[in-house]
Amino acid sequence: MATSPTPPGAPGAPAARCVPAHIHRRRWVILTVLMLSLLIVVLDNSILNVAMKTIATPAPTGLGATQSELEWAINSYTLVFAGLLFTSGLLGDRLGRKKVLLFGLAVFGAGSVLAAVSSSPAQLIAFRALMGLGGAFVMPATLAILMNVFEREEQPRAIGVWAGGVGLAIAVGPIAGGLLLDHFWWGSVFLINVPIVVCALVAMVIVVPDSKDPAPGKLDPVGVLLSVVGLVLLVFGIIKGGQLADFTEPEVLATALGGLVVLAGFVVHQKRSDHPSIDIGYFRKPAFSAAVAAIALVFFALMGVTFFIVFYVQSVRGYSPLDSGLLILPLAAAQLIFAPRARLAVDRFGARAVCTVGMLVVAVTMAGMLLLGTDTPIWVLEVLFFLQGTGMAHIMPPVTVAIMQSLPREKAGSGSALNNIFRQVGGTLGVAVLGSLLSTSYRDGIQGTLDALRGIPGPVRTAAGESIEATLGLAARLRPLPAHVLTQRADEAFLHAMHVTALGAAAVSMVGAVVVVLFLPGKMDPAPHAAEPRGGRKAGAAR
Secondary structure (H helix, E strand, O other): OOOOOOOOOOOOOOOOOOOHHHHHOOOOHHHHHHHHHHHHHHHHHHHHHHHHHHHHHHOOOOOOOOHHHHHHHHHHHHHHHHHHHHHHHHHHHHHHHHHHHHHHHHHHHHHHHHHHHOOHHHHHHHHHHHHHHHHHHHHHHHHHHHHHOOOOOHHHHHHHHHHHHHHHHHHHHHHHHHHHHHHOOOOOHHOOOOOOOOHHHHHHHHHOOOOOOOOOOOHHHHHHHHHHHHHHHHHHHHHHHHHHHOOOOHHHHHHHHHHHHHHHHHHHHHHOOOOOOOHHHHHHHHHHHHHHHHHHHHHHHHHHHHHHHHHHHHHHHHOHHHHHHHHHHHHHHHHHHHHHHHHHHHHHHHHHHHHHHHHHHHHHHHHHHHHOOOOOHHHHHHHHHHHHHHHHHHHHHHHHHHHHHHHOOHHHHHHHHHHHHHHHHHHHHHHHHHHHHHHHHHHOOOOOHHOOOOOOHHHHHHHHOOOOHHHHHHHOOHHHHHHHHHHHHHHHHHHHHHHHHHHHHHHHHHHHHHHHHHOOOOOOOOOOOOOOOOOOOOOOOOO
């Protein structure tokens, strides 16, 4: 006797499909193209760090940029990028994520060309801001499109691949930068973006489908303006506090607190509006709020550590920029290996257990930096990097899945933007706070040695205490004996400062572990679904 098919929605029935069949068949090709778009944004930020010393060199080798100008070459990008993330996510949901992504890629490519041919530090800062504008429209759109071309059960695997690609790009950047600087002028680190942008644009037009919210409602210009102003003020205050190594300065407090006040106004406006840009109620979901907090905390710790590891490897241990990039490979390899497989651990043990263990592993490896000295075998650092990458690989995919699956598909752009905002603010705060801790600890450790030097003007002493690079620059101008003593003391002072900073990063990671174990659910609740529009296609699905 024939059995009737199980009706949709009945127990044991297959989940309803939201993605059209022709899109579903080429979903992995689409993800590959999205990874190409993501690659240039992540790679550019990591590649620039390698070129900083060259750009600081006087013309014709570099631009002769000062320390402050170098900082703003990085920070102008961060400021614009963070300030426009939420706006770009909203525009993607409203206008179409593919359109927004194509716009972002084109602007990023144009900014890269202009940055490569900059003739002054001021021009470089301005064109880096233009690149930040493009990057802000690329990052949220890639994850939002991903959520609309994969069915729910495959999204954790796809996000794992996406997260692994981010880790790979972080490692490839310094290696590519070292190779380029060995053979070409400093502008080549920006010009390398252009062929990647062209390939991504062509592939995007041919392969990637568009998607958007079919019923976005009325525009919320007040909410958009408040989000931009609040984020820019907050990030500027954080950056300025890091530069001054003093978060109590009036300029820092005024901008950072002003940003928080404006963002609080944004939240109040969203609650009262009948057409809000984002439903604040999402933050009442433990899966959502705990996940964004975990992202902010882990990037706070990671970016702060990345800041001092570059100086440890190059200034204390004497490795070249290219060698430094190669030393980061274990971190990237671990993410590339384990991030796509993190879903298997989550399926077996639950997101809470997996992310908690990942956070603890990151905290232990941060504390493991205490093992590093002037003559520690370099394999110790490599093991720490691999374990740290393994921990990160078991944090980022699950918490990203928790964020994105807490929202309906048609709000994927907004969800992706919030994911990136918390990551960017956390990372910026980590560099500022942990960087300030590093600088203050180093200055306290080296000041006595600098004060003991005879015949050195006061301003020169003060400048030499700002960083280990500045101290080594002074040592290079001294006679052999005092130079040797100063170099040795500089290494000792930096190692002490590095260890203090690593303990700070470990403490932040432990806070992240507590947040995850207390608030992140073990299993995800079903995501809210939009009503089925006419024609039978789910809202927000790719086409």
